[in-house]
Amino acid sequence: MEAAASLPQWRANLATIAALMARAKNELLRVPGAAIPGVLAPTIFFLGINGVFGALTQLRGFDTGAYESFVVPVSMLQGAGFTGAAAGVNLARDMEQGWVDRLLVSPAPRWVLLAGTVLAASARALIPATFVLAIALLLGASWPGVAGLLIAYVMVAAIAAVAACWGSALALRFKSQSAAPLMQAGMMAAIFTTTAYAPLALLQPWMRSVAEVNPVTQVMDAARQGFLGAVTWAETWPAILVLLALVAVLGAWALREMRRTAA
Amino acid sequence: MSTNLRVIRALGMRSIRQTFRRPQLMAPILVFPTLLLAVQTGGAGGAVDLPGFPPVQGFLQFMLAGAMMQSLMLAGNSGGIAFAVDIEMGFTDRLFAAPVPRYTIVLGRLAGVAALGFLSAVWFFAIGLAFGAEVHSGVAGVLIAVFLVTATATAVGGIGAAVALRTGSASVVQGLFPLVLVVLFLSSAFFPIDLMIQPARAIAEYNPFSFIVEGVRTPIIAEVDATDLLEALLAIAGIVVLGLVLSARALRHRLRTG
Numbered sequence: 001m002e003a004a005a006s007l008p009q010w011r012a013n014l015a016t017i018a019a020l021m022a023r024a025k026n027e028l029l030r031v032p033g034a035a036i037p038g039v040l041a042p043t044i045f046f047l048g049i050n051g052v053f054g055a056l057t058q059l060r061g062f063d064t065g066a067y068e069s070f071v072v073p074v075s076m077l078q079g080a081g082f083t084g085a086a087a088g089v090n091l092a093r094d095m096e097q098g099w100v101d102r103l104l105v106s107p108a109p110r111w112v113l114l115a116g117t118v119l120a121a122s123a124r125a126l127i128p129a130t131f132v133l134a135i136a137l138l139l140g141a142s143w144p145g146v147a148g149l150l151i152a153y154v155m156v157a158a159i160a161a162v163a164a165c166w167g168s169a170l171a172l173r174f175k176s177q178s179a180a181p182l183m184q185a186g187m188m189a190a191i192f193t194t195t196a197y198a199p200l201a202l203l204q205p206w207m208r209s210v211a212e213v214n215p216v217t218q219v220m221d222a223a224r225q226g227f228l229g230a231v232t233w234a235e236t237w238p239a240i241l242v243l244l245a246l247v248a249v250l251g252a253w254a255l256r257e258m259r260r261t262a263a
Numbered sequence: 264m265s266t267n268l269r270v271i272r273a274l275g276m277r278s279i280r281q282t283f284r285r286p287q288l289m290a291p292i293l294v295f296p297t298l299l300l301a302v303q304t305g306g307a308g309g310a311v312d313l314p315g316f317p318p319v320q321g322f323l324q325f326m327l328a329g330a331m332m333q334s335l336m337l338a339g340n341s342g343g344i345a346f347a348v349d350i351e352m353g354f355t356d357r358l359f360a361a362p363v364p365r366y367t368i369v370l371g372r373l374a375g376v377a378a379l380g381f382l383s384a385v386w387f388f389a390i391g392l393a394f395g396a397e398v399h400s401g402v403a404g405v406l407i408a409v410f411l412v413t414a415t416a417t418a419v420g421g422i423g424a425a426v427a428l429r430t431g432s433a434s435v436v437q438g439l440f441p442l443v444l445v446v447l448f449l450s451s452a453f454f455p456i457d458l459m460i461q462p463a464r465a466i467a468e469y470n471p472f473s474f475i476v477e478g479v480r481t482p483i484i485a486e487v488d489a490t491d492l493l494e495a496l497l498a499i500a501g502i503v504v505l506g507l508v509l510s511a512r513a514l515r516h517r518l519r520t521g
Contacts, residue, residue, distance in 0.1 A: 040441040048448025051463030053307050055454075058314075067460075181290030189298055197306030204322075207305025 016108045020116025024124065027090075038086060039128045042079035046071060046132050050139070053197060061201050064228050072136040073152055073223035074196045077216075079128030080160040081187035087121035087160075088167015088183045095175050100261075110258045114251065118164040125160030126153065141227060148226010151236060155223040158243040159216075163187045165250035172257035194220040215242040270363045274371020279378050281345050291337040291440075292379055293386055300330040300390070303453060315457050319484045324396040327387050328408070328480035329452035332472065334383035335416035336443045340436065342376035343423025347433040350517075359518065369428075369510055373420045380416020384409040396483075404482030407492065411479050414499050421506020428513035452476050471498035 007015060046068075054067040064070050094100045103113055129152075137143065144152060167183040174182075193210045194217040200208055211217045222239030225231050282289055300323075308322040319325045349355045358368050388398070388405060398404045427436050447453070449463055450472040459467055467473050478495020481488045 041444070044441050044444045044448065048444065048463075051460050052448055052454045053310070054460040055313055055458045056307060056310055059309050059312060178285065181294060185290065185294055185298055188295070189302075192298075192302035192306065197303070198309060202309045204305045204308040207302075207308070210305070 013109065013112045016112050017116045017119060020113070021120045021123065024087075024090075024117075024120030028124065038079065038083050038124075039131050041082060042075040042128050042132050043135055045078060046075035046136060049074070049197070056198055056202075059198070059202055061199065063199055066140065066142060068136050068139050068141040069227040070224065071196075072133060072141050072227060073155075073220060074191070075132045075136075076129040076152060076156050077159050077191050077220065077223060078188075079132060080125035080156040081163045081191050082184065083125040083128060084121045084160040084163020084165075085167045085180075085183040085187050087117050087124075087164040088169075088171045089177055089180045091117060091168050092171035092175065092177045092179060095171065095261075096177065104258075104261065110255055111251075114165075114168060114254055114258060117168055118161045118247075118251070121160045121164035122157040125156050129153065129156040144226030145231065147231045151226060151231060152223045155219050155239060155243070158247070159191075159219060162243065162246045162250060165247060165254045169250060169254040169257050172254060172261050175261070190214065190216045191220075195224075196220065215246065218242045267364060267367050270367045271371045271374050274358075274368065275374030275378060278342065278345065278372055278375025282341060282375070282379060285345075289341075291341055292334055292383060296330045296334040296337065296383075296387075297390065299333065300326055300387070303329075310454070310458075313458060315455070317455055317484065320397055320399075321395070323391060323394055324484055325480070326453065327391045327396060327483055328476050329447075331384055331387045331408070331412045331479060332415070332450070332452045332476055333443075333447055334387065335380045335412050336419050336447065336472075337440075338376055338379040338383060338416050339419030339421075339423045340439055340443055341423075342372055342379070342420045343427045343436040343439070344433050346372050346424050347427035347431060347436045350427060350431040351433060365514055365518065369421075369424050369514065372424055373417050376420030376423070377413050377417040380413040380420075381409065383416070384412035391483075398483050399485050400482040400487045404487060407482050407487060408479045411475060411495055411499070415475050415502070418499050418502035418506055421503060421510055425506060425509035425513045428510060428517050431517070446470065446472055450476055451480075471501055474498040 049071050050068050053071075056062060057065050057067050057070070091100065133141075133152075163183075166186055170179045170183050170186075173179070193207065193214050195203070195211055197203075200211060200217075203211055218238040219242060222236050225235045282292070304323045304326055310316060311319060311322050311325070317325070346355070355368065359365065388409070392398075398408075400407075423436060423439070426439065427433075430436070449466045450470040451459075451467055452472065456464055456467045456473065474491075474494040475498050477491050478498075481491040
């Protein structure tokens with residue numbers, strides 16, 4: 001931080017973000033067991049949903065015969081959602097322990113502090129996503145192609161960023177790890193009230209109505225496209241737009257809560 | 264005897280209050296299973312049209328037993344976590360030093376878990392009825408299902424208590440959470456066994472929790488079936504025995520090693 005003080009502002013900001021990301025990485029390296037639940041939960045969900053609901057592909061109108069290909073992006077995004085929400089839980093823990101207070105009296109801009117948390121979550125989300133993807137490919141999921149894979153990973157990183165903004169805003173609002181269920185349940189609801197289990201046409205009417213207005217449905221469809229067929233720009237750009245909007249709105253909320261906390 | 268019952272009741276009440284005061288303990292019991300019930304019913308509800316799916320009024324009716332199972336297993340896990348926190352904080356050591364039989368300390372915790380199991384059964388019946396699901400065998404079916412869910416919660420709580428006593432670590436008991444998911448997915452909690460994909464199907468056929476799920480589900484979707492009920496009771500008895508043996512051994516170990 002001291003070295004950062006003598007740098008131009010933008011480089012100092014980057015150095016602060018890098019330091020916060022390095023702290024998150026150190027947490028991962030020093031307590032490797034802490035990452036296990038985040039990796040295990042989406043993997044178990046993938047294996048479970050695939051084994052239990054695999055017969056859904058026999059329904060008329062299901063556009064693929066391979067349920068593992070259909071469901072792998074769900075588990076990748078679920079892992080990202082959990083990882084992002086966990087960033088909020090960690091922030092709440094840091095608040096309880098007084099570490100955030102010390103950050104807030106530093107000369108770093110508020111958005112830089114938030115960016116460190118959010119970008120660390122985005123990077124960390126690639127671990128469960130890669131693990132689930134490897135298991136899925138071993139079980140026979142379709143190879144999504146380079147473009148499909150790239151898009152799926154971008155969606156994973158961006159959903160983790162959305163979840164981290166959501167979790168951070170709640171952590172800053174409630175200042176307690178007791179808010180953890182709200183962080184996780186919010187992301188779970190956002191990811192599963194989409195075309196997670198079946199195509200839109202096969203969802204129950206109420207779920208179809210929710211999925212149609214749920215912006216995460218666009219993200220799910222974009223992440224899934226490479227696993228089910230060709231990658232198209234028409235299926236990709238709505239997801240990018242949705243993710244930018246979600247990060248902007250939830251990021252602004254988190255920043256507002258951070259300013260309130262500091263005040 | 265009445266003193267022991269008072270101790271069990273007091274510790275049971277404490278356990279329930281502890282759960283309600285901490286959202287981290289309450290959410291897995293009611294919030295997550297309710298959310299999963301909603302998304303699975305809405306997302307996979309078309310499954311009732313699959314050939315071989317048992318005749319049901321709707322997927323919600325079929326799924327109620329699965330949601331109750333998930334909730335009671337997480338109640339048992341949450342009970343184990345709270346027990347381990349008590350051990351970590353030294354509260355259990357103070358109870359050990361008190362002039363009460365040691366088994367009442369474990370039974371008090373299990374009484375709390377049983378109450379949460381009962382609450383979970385009532386909660387999911389209320390949700391099911393509110394959203395139009397019918398209980399085919401009527402009040403008798405509700406009573407049987409509530410009894411089975413409460414008994415299973417107590418049995419699962421015994422295993423959670425045993426792990427808590429053995430390890431004395433809340434994070435180890437919390438680490439059982441993924442195992443709960445595995446056991447659930449590898450049972451008939453969420454789908455008929457005949458429609459599951461191998462190897463999940465083969466494992467589910469022998470999973471004792473499948474027998475309990477069927478015991479809870481049958482009175483909801485059909486008439487009460489004596490065979491299903493007996494199999495569920497036997498499965499619960501097996502888990503109770505396992506929990507008792509593990510708890511007794513873990514208690515002895517803790518008292519010996521401190």
